[in-house]
Amino acid sequence: MVVNAGPMTEEAEHNADQRDPARLIPSSVQSPSSVRGACPSLAAPMHTGDGLLVRFRPSDPALSIQQIRQLAEAAACHGNGLLEITSRGSLQIRGLREETLSALEADIAAAGIVPDSGIVIEIPSLSGLDPTELSSAGVMAENLKRAIAGMPLPALAPKLSIVIDGRDRIGLGSLPADIRLTATRREGGDPEWIVAVGGASRMDRRLAILPNERAISATVEILRLLAEIGPRARGRDLSIDRLRPSFPDIEMIEMTDPGRAVASPIGLHDLGSGNLVFGLRLPYGQIHSAELIAFLDRAEEWGVYEVRPALEHCLMLVGMRPEALASAKLAxxxxxxxxxxxxxxxxxxxxxxxxGCASAFYDTKAFAARLLTASGLLDGSTSIHLSGCSKGCARPARASLAFVGAPMGYGLVVNGSASDAPVAYIHENDLKSALDDLSRLVLNEKGAGESVDACLTRLGSDYIASALRQG
Structure with missing residues (x-):
């Protein structure tokens, strides 16, 4: 049965962006993972349904086959063997216990992997490899880390991030960032950096265009301004009035997009001179260590000498021999x-x-397999979020459709995020018929040349909820 979720109350509308992310979870099953806060790390793991979870980003994104193999072995020895790559390219290990954390940390160190610490600084996965990179994001990141290390700062927001995009073929423009440095080159000049705060690249507030050293100084100044506001301040909280004394040309910076079309990390990338990189997306961002080790054994046969975690839950295999490509694709x-x-x-x-999570109300992987049969919903334009609870960890951003775990089944959110109020609830026994109804609705209503996402947006949540109730 599909049940109307009902209108939001006036109080709920007023507090829409401040909702308790665990609001659908009965207090009896809530856990520490039900509350948003700092990201899980080796020093501060997160409690989940399968034990503890740690997340880290290697300070050097280029990992050898042996290093990845050792990491997978450590995940199997000290956790449940599941490894994940997040949408932003961080590594996660699941199923850990309090008594295995120190041993895991020792094994990571023994593999020569140094997790990043402090402020998160993200760079493209192919930085330093891609000859099209306008300016080295990796070098810029190292210089910035040294500058920050010598700077006394009070506590900053735990999820504050800096993105440095050297503009190689796989850019980071889609990643939200508190501070963004994007390489650019004015006609006849040397590469410089666009310094910006807040949002994704098309929503940033651009402050200045500066050469390397001055861009680093500007970033340090932005961190100082954030520290002045307080320990929860993010880039979006910096007003023009607060920024203007440090960046007097702020209103004169051109607001056009500085970049070019960028490629997805998924697929084959020819870097020239026979240097091939093969980007593979983990199945729903997750793989078991035994499978990863077996795959890596094959990868060595193909000439792969380096593996880099990347955006979109990807592994980038570096050094693929062209003649091995057919075998690699089959494997x-x-x-x-x-x-x-x-x-x-x-x-x-x-x-x-x-x-893998005590907060979840349903098996999202099984749902995903069932969703693949609802072919009318997956035309490449839609994003479908399967969230075990209203916390929305897998995709904080908007999705065309979100199916949110709830005690009575699934809350359906149309053109929103998992934390938004559902327009309808689907009983767990009615999932197949609801998916069939959604597919049929899109098939009947979609105009010529119209995408599924555009159709859902045009129809609107009220119409879709009404159609589902009518079957």
């Missing part, structure tokens, strides 16, 4: 990797679900 398919941007699984965003 990748057998291991469940996505190799193409048009794979419908790329548009399904799942959290761990009940297999």
């Amino acid at each position: 990748a398919a057998n291991f469940g990797f996505s190799m193409s941007t048009d794979d419908p699984r790329n548009h399904i965003h799942t959290c761990a679900g009940t297999r």
